[in-house]
Amino acid sequence: MAHIIARGLSIEFPLYHMGARSLKKRLLAGTPLRLRADDANRIVVSALRDLNFEIRDGERVALIGHNGAGKTTLLRTLAGIYEPVAGVLEVAGEIGSMIDPSAGLDMNATGRENIALRALYRGDSRERSQALAEEVGAFAGLGEFLDVPVRNYSSGMSVRLSFAMATAIEPQILLMDEWFLAGDAEFMSKAEERLTRLVSDADILVLATHDMDIVRRWCTRAIRLDGGRIVADGPVEELLGPKVAVE
């Protein structure tokens, strides 16, 4: 049984490499909402503030909100990349994160080498690595370009490669950022089927997106973030209203 539990979860980004002194003056003068000085007198951005939620097996959750609301930060925290400064986080289940498609992509290596590298990043066995190479190669449809350095790919080809590598997973908990919606129409129709399978096979989906159509189609629950806080949490219909009313 997969689940995600967060209690009082907070993430703060320290701002080190900028003029903290002048910032402090501004802090004293005005009252910015998310910048503040912490105990050690450093300037920090409160990226996530006191989040409380539970996601149970079978839930499909959409994270919605404006740019900078903390959606991607929350995804990264769930993936175990950022350690919270306060609160408790528990994630149970194998995590598959599709946060940045091109992370770890070596532009000078060939498609095939990148696939092998990705398998190593995931700590896959040799057999799984082989299987991955075949599957990704087939889906991305790169053909002879599989043995050409990625820097010589067209942008469409590298998107296909990244997408195929990122989606060649069968996680219990799928963390997905909205990048996968970028792509040409022809590719998207092909990708759609694969994404739908991935989403329906996962026990939990957490998706950060701006696209309300996707939210309605895939998700059962929406969490609206604003300024690093949860401002609304509930069934999609409740947050977005009945379908006809929007747009």
Add this chain to the structure above:
Amino acid sequence: MHAPVLPPATVTVRFDAAAPDRLRRAIDDIRQGFVQWRLALALAWLDLRNRYRGSVLGPLWLTLSTGVMLGSLGFLYSALFKITLAEYLPWLAISLIIWNVIGQVVNEACVNLTSSEGIVRQMPLPFTVHALRCVLRNALVAAHNLPLILVVCLLFWIIPGWEALLVVPGLLLLAVNSVAASLLLGMVCARFRDIAPIVGSVLQIAFFMTPVIWKPELLSPPYQALLLLNPFYVVMETIRAPLIEGGGSWAVWLAALGYTLVNCALSFAFFVRFRGRIAFWV
């Protein structure tokens, strides 16, 4: 608010800011990093290959440039120090190659986390992998220079005895120190961006203060004893002495062990305390 109810058997991420359990996380990171050594090696290979992408000789340039350096420095300094080439060149070859490894590891250690920013912030990967990548990359570079030592030894017909086997623990010490330094410097330099240039200039001074091109015998005995205070010297000596000086003194080995322990302890302490902050620093 009710407590977590489900069995924790499959918990993959568990974090409680009130009880961060840093020690266990650090140990897990190091262990998992070593488990994924094949990833670190693959990345190190790619680094090296990308560095020489499109060049005809590729990494052989490393061998060639070290060879030319050895030849020219060898002739000049053997004349300056009035030592025969047969006595000087093997010393220089081994010293210079070891120094290159030390210098490169320390320099690259400073950027090993910041240059992997794209990975650190996107994937939950053990940080130890980045340190291993840095060390393995430099081990591969060093491997390209090994033939030069062989050539010089054959040229002057220097056949070391059984004590040459002591080079194995010597290399092990260097490896341990490299990993520890990579972790420590990688973290410190990610947090304080001024450290890397400082390390660079310290290394430059260290190159001249350490017996790399000059032999310690050129110093008067009281000064020679001071060399034990130089960690670069003792670590270097644990590799150099077995090969050409028949062993190396117990003082050198003890000092090398001591510095290694300090280095590891410092690095581990930092890693335990600040590991969770690295993703915010890079």
